[in-house]
Amino acid sequence: MELVIEHLTKKYGEKVALREFSYTFTPGIYGILGANGAGKSTLMNLITDNVKRNEGQILWDGTDILKLSASFRKLLGYMPQQQGMYSDFSARAFLRYMADVKGLNRKQANRQIEELFELVNLKDAAHKKLGGFSGGMRQRVLLAQALLGEPQILILDEPTAGLDPKERLRLRQYIADLAENRIVFLTTHIVSDIESIATDVLLMKDGALVRHGTPDELIQSVQGKDLEDVYMAYLGGS
Numbered sequence: 001m002e003l004v005i006e007h008l009t010k011k012y013g014e015k016v017a018l019r020e021f022s023y024t025f026t027p028g029i030y031g032i033l034g035a036n037g038a039g040k041s042t043l044m045n046l047i048t049d050n051v052k053r054n055e056g057q058i059l060w061d062g063t064d065i066l067k068l069s070a071s072f073r074k075l076l077g078y079m080p081q082q083q084g085m086y087s088d089f090s091a092r093a094f095l096r097y098m099a100d101v102k103g104l105n106r107k108q109a110n111r112q113i114e115e116l117f118e119l120v121n122l123k124d125a126a127h128k129k130l131g132g133f134s135g136g137m138r139q140r141v142l143l144a145q146a147l148l149g150e151p152q153i154l155i156l157d158e159p160t161a162g163l164d165p166k167e168r169l170r171l172r173q174y175i176a177d178l179a180e181n182r183i184v185f186l187t188t189h190i191v192s193d194i195e196s197i198a199t200d201v202l203l204m205k206d207g208a209l210v211r212h213g214t215p216d217e218l219i220q221s222v223q224g225k226d227l228e229d230v231y232m233a234y235l236g237g238s
């Protein structure tokens with residue numbers, strides 16, 4: 001189970017959103033840290049094939065994901081940063097719909113959906129329409145749909161945005177539990193979201209990977225006391 005990215009580049013016109021990005025991902029939690037505009041979502045959108053790359057390769061166990069196409073997409077769970085949602089759907093109807101889109105077996109999906117509602121603490125609101133949900137509740141519905149089908153690669157683009165401290169903590173602990181035998185991407189600009197759970201932290205700036213390592217390695221490299229110091233040392237100048 002290996003996702004190898006080589007020299008991946010994405011341009012929007014003259015703007016280089018991602019520059020020669022290379023990294024090998026094996027099961028674990030990867031904290032992708034960077035300021036607004038650093039290229040985090042662009043990287044996630046390239047892995048999900050939502051945007052077209054200009055150069056480079058993304059290989060899943062040796063085969064480019066563009067070749068694998070639908071069979072690769074089946075392995076993905078994606079929680080997008082933007083909250084476009086179906087306001088007239090109830091949360092449960094939305095998850096059922098997403099399970100259909102993913103081609104999951106209905107009976108199994110329905111059972112998993114109820115487990116997921118429990119997990120994201122929305123059991124009592126599952127029958128209500130998404131249009132009436134708060135921002136944090138929507139985040140949790142988006143997380144739940146990403147987890148449908150037990151994906152081997154889980155992409156969480158700013159999953160904690162808009163969550164209150166209690167839900168943020170719950171989510172963090174939950175993500176830590178999820179990491180076994182899967183590759184989890186977690187983008188954020190909030191250092192504390194990944195400090196305790198990331199196996200590796202990737203620091204991005206202006207579309208480039210500027211540094212990576214375990215939280216401890218990075219903290220030592222700047223002789224700091226926490227990842228906040230690491231962030232300021234490597235990314236603080238922008």
Ligand SMILES: Nc1ncnc2c1ncn2[C@@H]1O[C@H](COP(=O)(O)OP(=O)(O)OP(=O)(O)O)[C@@H](O)[C@H]1O
Pocket residue numbers: 012015016017034035036037038039040041042043081189
């Ligand atoms: N659809 C697009 N069209 C033009 N430029 C884009 C587009 N999407 C992203 N960009 C540019 O690419 C760069 C990287 O954007 P990206 O969304 O990947 O950053 P990010 O690290 O996810 O930021 P944030 O923390 O704000 O989510 C930015 O300069 C952005 O303006």
Ligand SMILES: [Mg+2]
Pocket residue numbers: 040041042081157
């Ligand atoms: Mg983003």
